Amino acid sequence: MEDEMKERFEDWRGREAVPEKHGGIRAATIACVVEMLENLVFLANANNFVTYFMKSMHYGSARSANMVTNFMGTSFLLTLFGGFVADSFLTRFTSFVLFCSLEILGLILLTVQAHSPKLQPPPEKTPSALQSAFLFTGLYAMAVGVGGVKASLPSHGGDQLDNRNQRLVSGFFNWYFFSLCSGGFFAVTVMVWIEENKGWNWSFNISLAILAFALCIFSSGFPLYRFKRPSGSPLTRIVRVIASATRNRKGSAIDAEMAKDRNSTVKNIHQDKFKFLDKALLEEKITAVEVEETRTFLALLPIFGSTIMMNCCLAQLTTFSVQQGVIMDRKLGRSFEIPVPSLTIIPLSVMLSSIPLYEFFRGRHGNSLASSFFQPLKRIGLGLALSSISMAVAAAVEAKRRSEAVHRNEPISVFWLGFQYLFLGVADMLALGGMLEFFYREAPDRMRSISTALSWSSTAMGFFLSSVLVELTNAVTGGWLGGKDLNKARLDLFYVVLSVLNTLNLFNYVFWAKRY
Secondary structure (H helix, E strand, C coil), X not given: CHHHHHCCCECCCCCECCCCCXXXXXXXXXXXXXXXXXXXXXXXXXXXXXXXXXXXXXXXXXXXXXXXXXXXXXXXXXXXXXXXXXHHCCCHHHHHHHHHHHHHHHHHHHHHHHHCHHHCCCXXXXXXXXXXXXXXXXXXXXXXXXXXXXXXXXXXXHHCCCCCCHHHHHHHHHHHHHHHHHHHHHXXXXXXXHXXXXXXXXXXXXXXXXXXXXXXXXXXXXXXXXXXXXXXXXXXXXHHHXXXXXXXXXXXXXHHHHHHHHHCCCCCCCCCCCHHHHHHHHCCCCCHXXXXXXXXXXXXXXXXXXXXXXXXXXXXXXXXXXXHHHCCXXXXXXXXXXXXXXXXXXXXXXXXXXXXXXXXXXXXXXXXXXXXXXXHHHHHXXXXXXXXXXXXXXXXXHHHHHHHHHHHCCCCEHHHHHHHHHHHHHHHHHXXXXXXXXXXXXXXXXXXXXXXXXXXXXXXXXXXXXXXXXXXXXXHHCCCCCCCCHHHCCHHHHHHHHHHHHHHHHHHHHHHHHCC
């Protein structure tokens, strides 16, 4: 869009940034390295929290699982708040430093509690009010920090590059996602081993050191970065435009069109959509740029809404898939038993190999293929299609597992779960990677952090939707998913329901994507 050409960046002294000295690939690479370290910490603790809540804080298994789900969902949902702050009041650099420091503070509180017997309940007793308050303060300080970091870091990295060079921006987000997956890979291998063999106290100590190191690396790039100064609340501008258009809904459409032609120099691909917004220009205090900004952001929302169902399917990997794995044959050889969370290695390995191959292939064959098949919208759509397939595969695997357990009393290998982990992992790679690039590239330049946050908040809403669907399914079916014995449940039928719902959602996505 032409408004991107008008972007102005400053150096750390407040002077106009010089392309030869500020920004560029070197500065953007720092964001990728930092994301790898931060995501390692986040996912390592997300896996560690269930054990810690149960064994040290003596919460029940269901309560512990809900606490982890709520923590992850809240963390992703708070990216909207972090993006709002980064776009409205602070630079994206300052936002990252602030929120990362808050994440470190939360981790410090959790580490202190893990090492202090006085801050933990006695055996067989639940935490006191003070102990619970200490725990939840640390937990949700960390959640707020994670939300701000994940909203500000990708947009800060993208800001270091020329946004008119779509190939360069696309390459950055591919490598950014590669870094995200790398952090996840180390979290489910090295950190899981440490947690199971050395204890969760070691996990907290190492996580704290890694996150502090990540903050130091990010801060060291301060002289290299270029900064986009905040321009006030984007949500306030959107509300003002919509309110003005509503007040003037009976105004002359011809006058509104004339005002638009007179005041706007921006050619927006959505200029024929949401035509009612043009009537906001009948008020002199509303600018054409604000109207186009609102129009562009509203056009992103149907795409965002169409991705939530896929993340509902993804949530099963941290809930029912784990429960399946616990009662399956996890032995590898005579003595080694595979930790269920480590099954994530399967899709992560595929992601880590496919992204460099894709970049190599794109480099050899130019932009022609990348501009067609690998467009962000098409990648998102392919991810949604794979998530439908994954739930159908998951249903077949669960039917086999249940049949063998009930009729032959023999657990099947946990590697059968690898199929659903693989399909869902690749679906997540395509959809989340595509969303990060799409929402950043298409967003108005003054709203890039909050628009990028839509990718993460979709994950949060998918987790919350999963909880709703589980409760609704139990209520309608009389207990498909009830009870503690998974062999008496009908998880396979629930997976079928998810596959059907996600397929219907795919058609909904195609409808909006074709009209974008």
